[in-house]
Structures are given as structure tokens and as C-alpha cells.
Amino acid sequence: MVLSRAQAAELDRRDDLAGLRARFVLPDGLLYLDGNSLGALPVGVAERVAHVVEHEWGRRLIRSWNEAEWFTAHRRVAAALAPLLGAGADEVAVADSTSVNLFKLLVAAVRLRPGRPVLVVERGAFPTDVYLARSVAELTGGELRLIDSPAELPAALDERVAVVGLSEVDFRTGARWDAAATTAAIHAVGALALWDLSHSTGALDVDLTGWDADLAVGCGYKYLNGGPGAPAYCFVAARHADAVLTPLPGWHGHAEPFAMSPDYVPAPGVGRLAAGTPPVLSLLALEQALEVLAGVPRAALEAKAHRLTSLFVELVDAHCPELAVVSPREPAARGSQVSLRHELAYPLIRALAQRQVIGDFRTPDIARFGFPPAYTRFVDVWDAVRLIRATLDADEHRDPRLAVRETVT
């Protein structure tokens, strides 16, 4: 190894964020490098959810909408999220899934830019993002323009573009856009910038205000640790908040929900993006989970992400040359994940799981490893590479039984 395990342990001792790890329930002996898919369980969430189910739902029943403040929970969660997004609390709404929020904001964006029919997204974006953009183009009589790489964006930008929807971090490769410069380029043609931050928030120095972003969405269950299928969020810059029109108006987003009027009057600002009743158990799990990251500087999370991923790249380069690093080598140009290419990536990931190293597979040949800065140690990186090497040496990834596909998310 290019550095010893003792040296890695020394990095952990000097890590200002090391104390956060104790705020998570992490199984002994597991090297969990898939928090970019499902974040670990924070301490306190199980107790909070149990209280919500047994006391608030079970004993207080309907009264908890007021007493336990379920009705305003989505606003509290939005306020807790805002600092992690570089946004104001009044610019963030928490509701529905990332998909539904993306749909709402794509339609809203097209309406904010009448006479501009074009939506631009990446062909290689998370598939739902492409499907939704195509659907919105069809519904609004617009046009979908797909780009195959960041280099194609400048040529795709013109005065016919209403909105450009980009994932700050690519889910397959970990490649990261320069969000500030890209937003500026999008604005230069008068279009709106919509960022999908699912693979960013909680791990990187997301700064929607600094980027001058217009719109954003993201999920609650990756680096935010809100639990499987946690509610998602959306961001609308204050300058647009009172102009945004959602295609999914609902009573939770009405100016006077309990007037129960057949006439829709949107709530002021971003609150109008709420529609139906939120999944309260999942929403309050997310609220509890966000306490772990309260007050943690975004820049500190990103700095640690750089160091963790750099160490992993360095060790893989040195010890596992048969695995090609496909993530960018410049730390600031990638998310908190590193993707490796190998023709046997699928059985390799399964063989590693048998050794208690959890990464994940993305078709056709990507082994993906995530390094959530809140709970990943430098020794975890060191141990993971040692076990990857041992797995390759033992040809465990060539076991034909592991090549038979099962569902993997």
C-alpha cells in the first residue's frame, strides 16, 4: 500500500468530522460504501419513529396533526435542509419523490419561459430525469434536446431553451459539473438552471445561492440519511417563488388549506409546491436524521469527501491496476463516489459483499463506491482496497454463480 493502515488511522485521528460517525448505527465489521444509494441509520431515528407510531399515531391519533405539529413538519424539514443547500428556508419545500418534484419544476420552468419550447437534459442522466423531461416536453408542446457530454452543452444553448436540467454529480461516473459556471452559461441565453442534487447534498458544498441557481430537486435517502424512500425536496430561488405555477396543485399548497375552496389560491412562495398529505413516518424519520448534519459546514463535508475519494483512487491505482478509475481524477470534479470499470463488475460487487464490503453495480460494467463524509473513515477506505485486492487475487469475481443476475438497486 502507498500508505500503511496506521497512517490511515492517523488521518482519522486528525479528522475534525470523525465524531459524527458515532451518531450512526453501523453494523460491526461491515465496510459500507453504498451510502450514496441508501444512507446509514442515524442514532435516534428508531426511537423517534417508534414514538411517532406508538404515541403520536397510536394514542393521540388525529390530534397529532396539531399537537405533534405534523401539519408543519414539512416546513421544519425544509428549514433544516436549507443550510445544506446554501438556500434560504423559504426557498425549499419538502414533498413527494424526487421524480414528482422534478416533474413539477420542469413544468413550472417551461411556464416561466413562455415562447421557449426546449428542455435540455443529458442522455446519460438518471433515467427518470430523461423520461420526465420527455414527458413534460410532450405535455407542453415542447421539444427535448439531449446532450451526450458536458462538452455539448454550449452548442445546445440558445434563445429557444426554457430550462436545462442537470444532475450536479453523475450517478454512474461521479463526474461533477461546475455548477456556478454552468448556471452562468445557461443564464447567458436567458434559460433557467435546474439542478438534481440527489448525489450532492450532505456530501458536497452545494451552494444554490452562490451558483445563482433557479431550481433544484433532490432525494432524502442518500447522503441525508432519511431512510429508504425518504421524502424529497425542491428549491425555487426567491426571485421565482411567487411566480412558480405547479401542475400538481393541492390543498396542502393552498393559501388557506382549511377554507376547502374549489378555487385554488397558491400559498405564498415555495409552500405552494406541497400537494397531498405527506408520508408522515418517512418525513419525521428524515427530520430526525437531519439533526446529525445540523451545524456541520458544507465545506467541511466536501473537503473530507475529496480526501476520502482521493485516497481510494490512489490505493486502487497502486494496488488494483485491473480496475479502471472512471471518475474524474481532480477531486473537485467528482462527487463523493468513485466508479471503477471492469467487465466482471457485477460478480465483483457480489463477491465483495460476501467479504462484507458493500458497493453497488451500475450497468453495464461499473462498480460504484460511495464515501459519505459523515461516517466513512480513512481506515475503511484502506480496508476496502485491501479486500478488493484479496477478492481479485482469489478470483472470487470469476465465480459463475455470482454472474447470475438478481435485482440490485
Place this chain on the structure above:
Amino acid sequence: MVLSRAQAAELDRRDDLAGLRARFVLPDGLLYLDGNSLGALPVGVAERVAHVVEHEWGRRLIRSWNEAEWFTAHRRVAAALAPLLGAGADEVAVADSTSVNLFKLLVAAVRLRPGRPVLVVERGAFPTDVYLARSVAELTGGELRLIDSPAELPAALDERVAVVGLSEVDFRTGARWDAAATTAAIHAVGALALWDLSHSTGALDVDLTGWDADLAVGCGYKYLNGGPGAPAYCFVAARHADAVLTPLPGWHGHAEPFAMSPDYVPAPGVGRLAAGTPPVLSLLALEQALEVLAGVPRAALEAKAHRLTSLFVELVDAHCPELAVVSPREPAARGSQVSLRHELAYPLIRALAQRQVIGDFRTPDIARFGFPPAYTRFVDVWDAVRLIRATLDADEHRDPRLAVRETVT
């Protein structure tokens, strides 16, 4: 009283469904008549949710998508719901909120009936239903036609109508459509019938197949007892399932989710209506809750609903003449709720809560009481009317402090 408490207790002793009550956690001394807003907590749900959080999420982490079958949970819940809807398991999808599902199906309905621009809904429907229908009309270049009463439906039906969206049971009055006859009338002009069953399923003999319904939606947290904001469902009749096009295509509804293709190929049948990652904690709470109603005949639930609501109406008529029954007096013409009109309905509901009788208020003057047949006893009805009478006699509903509005859902 027109019958004694002992006679009410005798009705409970003869009630075939009486045993179901033991499957719920109900606080001692509380008369909970608001299960039509938030259903009670079934026994076993707290344990199931705790296991999901602590073991499946906390210890097994991402592996639970396969191991604990999170990925297919929405299909299991759909299969458990189907018998309560009179539907086939392959006609039901569980996803998102009722609002989002209604949006999907309204857009799908307009697409199934090209050349027919009109959507018909009731002006007095649950407000979100009206807002969404208006939004879909705007997005599809269509036209919204509002009716003010069931009597206006025939005149609203013509060959320009694509879809009629109706709530089987009115959330304010409890009035119920004749769903089979109404569906036939809608079909007679070639339009599609979309039923909102939020106030029906789990309490009434919903029979989508028998009605020949086309589409339906409903929530999981009222008579299905899935917990606050439980995931919702939608129904698409088998004859339409492969023709339905959702405006919210997502990877969970793709024919090959893990191909991660930029080209959307809808899953066969109703499964295409899934989009994003479901809120797993809330979804599995609903799955556990549905075990209580497994194998319970829908007709038995409805028969008990008739008897409970009839007893309440009879006792209110006899003992509380100042409260006007606004729900229909024919049992089959109402849901499992009874709404009473009084100018002080709001402080009355709050005064009753102080006596541990929980109903709810709907603006401007409706006191609403729900009688979930799965756990409401005949003695509960008797005791509630006695306490309503005592509250009125003591003029507690005239306490000006109780007239000050707070948020009530």
C-alpha cells in the same frame, strides 16, 4: 334513548366483526369517531416498523431492497388491497399520494379519449380533486366542467367528455353515488369513469369490477389504517392497463428498471404507474395494517357501517334535535360517516374532544363523525350521543375560547 346501553352492548355481542377491534391499539376511554380522517393503529404495525428501521435499514442497509423485498413491496400491497376494491391484483398500483395518482390518471384518461377535451368533476369535491382536474384541463388544452350536484350529471354528459372524476362518498356530507349506475351513464356517452375511493375502501362494498369502472384512486390512511400519509393506490381496469400512458414515467415503472436506459418502455400493465422510490417505512406500515382486513368480506364491512350510522342517526334524531343530520338517511346512500350541521359546529367538536369524543369539523358548519366498521362498537355510538347531549346541555359548545380557530385537519 331509543335503546338502552345494554341493548347496544347486545348488538356488539351479536356482531360478527366484533373480534376485529382487538387487532387495533385504541386508547382507553377515548371515543374515536375520526377514523375516516386517520385510521387507528393496528396491532403489529409498531413492531413491523421498528424491525424495518432497526434491522432492515439499520443492519442490512441497501441489501434490504432485495433481501427484505422492498423492491416488490408495492406489488404485495397492491395484491392485498385488490380484494377490498373488487379488483384484480394486476389492476392495482400503490405509489405516491392520492393527489399525484389522480393527476396521473386524469392525464391518462384524456389521452385514452383523444378528441374529447372535457373533464367533469364536482365543484364540492375534495378541493385537491378540483384543482388537479383544472390543472390537467389547462395542460392538455381541455376544458373543466363543474357540476354542483349529482342531479346535474346527466346534463353534463355528452360526447365531448373524456372522463368524469367523482368521489364515491362526499367528504363533507357523506352522500354516496350509485357507482354502478353512474358508471353506466358515463359509459353511455363513451366517457371514462374515475372514482376517488378515499372515503370508501375498507368501510364499504367497493366493487370496481362489478361497477365496470375504468379508473380509481384512494388513500391508505383512512379506513385502511396505514398511518398518517400512507401511500395511495390507483386502479386501472385490465382492459385499459396496457394503453394507459402516465405523465410521470419513472424507473420503477419501466419494463427493465435496471437497464437504466434513456428510453422509456413502460412496464406491462398497471405497474407502469410507479415512478420514483416509494417511502418504504410508510409503505410497509400500510402492508402490515392491511393484514387486519385480510379475508374480511367487503359486504360485511358495509353492512356494519349501515347499522352503526343508522344507530347514530336514530339516536341523534331522538336526543339532539338541534343537530341537523345532513348525511342521507338511506344507509346505502351514505358512507360510513354521519355529518351534522350546527352553527357552532367548530366549538362543539372541540368541546367534545375535551370529553374524549373525537370527531372533526369541516367548514363552515359541519360536525363530522366516522364509524369505521372494523373497530367501532355499537356502545361507542351510544356513549358518543350521550356525551354530545351532555355537552350541549352544559353549553360547553358556547365557550368563546373554543371558538378561536386553530388548525384542524
